[in-house]
Amino acid sequence: MSKKRTAKLAKRQPVEKNLREIITPEGVPVRVELAERGDRAGAVLIDLAIMVGCMIVSVIAIALMSGFSGMGRVGIILILLIFFFFRNFYFMFFELKWQGQTPGKRRLGLKVIDRFGKPLSSEAIFARNMMREIELFIPIGIVMAGGGSGISGLMQFFAFVWAMTLVCLPLMNKDNLRAGDLVAGTLVVREPKILLAADMVEKSEQALEEGGPEFVFTQKQIDAYGVYELQTLETLLRNTSPEGRDKRKVAGKAILKKIGWADPVPARKLDSFLTAYYQALRKRLESQLLMGKRRQDKFDETG
């Protein structure tokens, strides 16, 4: 259980190449994380399952209403119409109603946005979901029917090749765009949700009020690291899993060695030592930042 949880946590860390920037009208770039292909496929499968479920329920309901024996033409026509409407309007309805989300997308935390930072227009929603007809339903039809009806020979082959190309399109570009996204100018991103955790320096501010700090570092010791190491240390300190504790042990050893800390630090004190060092380092780097100096990492000599 805990292992699974950590794996999930680790996965939640956004990968740099999956980040896209949108410039808001105020001129501030906002970063969003691209949805993974697997998640998108999962969302479609959930939606399809809901659709098929609804279709089955409506067929049964109509059958019950008209009596099993006499399910006449009207019943069948009704069913055909219901199928038609589900197939064409299910995705559109929800994406319009929920601002770019369907039940499947909501479940997996995905969202459709405009690729160029504009509002997601209803036209874009109509367009991207109309394309499902040729990206999803026709390929499904071709696979299931094995190419029986209507168009013959060469055309059927063409259709098959193109249907498959369209199906595979999201695998062939770095933004995971499917044909509908291309046509509608949309992008599917992960719903941004990050909780505000307690500030790591909060405790030290309290400690300052109560009395002197436990660990005191020299200027040279503090100057050993840069922003990259600081933020890595922050991630480690916020990681509460057992795996995180092991990682902290390794990192702690490295830091002790690098800054030449003389006194031995017992294992139970390690966390408070690292926190104290984090606070000192952050204070130092932030004050440098105010002077316009940003020391990127420990190899950076600007500081």
Add this chain to the structure above:
Amino acid sequence: MAPKMAKSYQFRSERQENWTRLEDMVQRAEKSGMASLSSAEIFELPHLYQGALSSLSVARSISLDKNVVDYLEALVARAYFLLHSQQRTVGAAFKKLFVYALPAAVRSIRQEMLVTVIVFMLGLIAAFVLVLENPDWYFSFVDQSLAGNRQPAASAEELRDTLYAKQDEVGGLDIFATQLFTHNSKVGILAFALGFALGIPTLWLLFTNGAMLGAFLALFHSKGLLFELGGWLIIHGSTEITAILLCGAAGLAIARHYIFPGKYSRLEALSFYGKKAAIVAFGCILMFLAAGVLEGFARQLVTGDITRYGVGFTLFVLWLGYFLFGGRGAEQDGSL
């Protein structure tokens, strides 16, 4: 006391309350819509958003607390999506589509429409002339499985029967079902989808379908039944063939603007013109539904030639009027 505190800590503790207020509002609005916010909150929302936005800018430059920056980034993105989304109900969105967007999109592809009409007519005329000269050509254009009783060897009487099928023989239902899910809407959608494949297959598809129609016409003409066939075809054909041609035109529009993106980048051109093309194709799906109803039912009920022509032409004029004049006023004053 104060100077000893980290600047970023101070910065955060002064603003944190507004951030969490914004987060709470955004969360509720995401879950149950903007309507779940009180009017005072709605009024406050943009201000809190602006505040969070500037907090983000500042935090990026002064704070090294990764969590705060990431949090603000996510919060601002969520608020941004919320504020910059179109607060339009599903009904209003569909209304806008049918009143304004669809006819405007059709008008925007009129050049492509001209091409598809010409290609379709070329196929039609070529096949008509060839089959009239030599009926052996017939099966080059018409698939055996689709022809049924409609063969050069059939007598005029048999051909006439195919036009006025008795209701028990061919259920309107079967035709409706096949119509809805197979042949013609498939041709249309394929014409559109293959436009994505740079357009050549679309033209070929339109040509062969035109040729098929031409061959039918020639066959019935040779037996003196052209006028009757016309009535049989036009009652749904005026809707259906228009839709196929529109689908083809939409496909061509995608191909054209992908190959010649003009001042845009290819992707921008695709999303600008492709959006319109896809909306046209979506309208065509609904036209195919209408054609299915007409073919399955109206044709069974209306057997008089003149009435058939009347219904077919009336529908054609209605479509034409809708596409040519629909939503023009709204386009100008931007009321939609």
